[in-house]
Amino acid sequence: TAWGSNTYGQTNVPSEAIDVVAVAARGFNSMALRVDGQVAAWGDDTTGQNGIPSVSSNAVAISVGGSHSLQLANTGPRSWVLPPVSQDV
Secondary structure, eight states, X not given: OOOSOOTTSTTXXXXXXXXXXXXXEETTEEEEEETTSOEXXXXXXXXXXXXXXXXXXXXXXXXXXXXOEEEEETTEEEEEOOOOOOOOO
């Protein structure tokens, strides 16, 4: 269950967030770690922070940043975020 501001859908818990053992949230997006090691994410996705890659599995911990997300898998950490935008100086 989630409540509060829902400007970006951050309190619309999806149906795939079942058998949850941990949650992480920050500002405009939220994540849930399921008992089977899968991750569910929802809310603001303007920088790809909810675009869980197909290689996401065997997670043992999750973390939500301002514009990125991270899972710690039993095979090591995996991060997903859009590549940085290069800027001419």
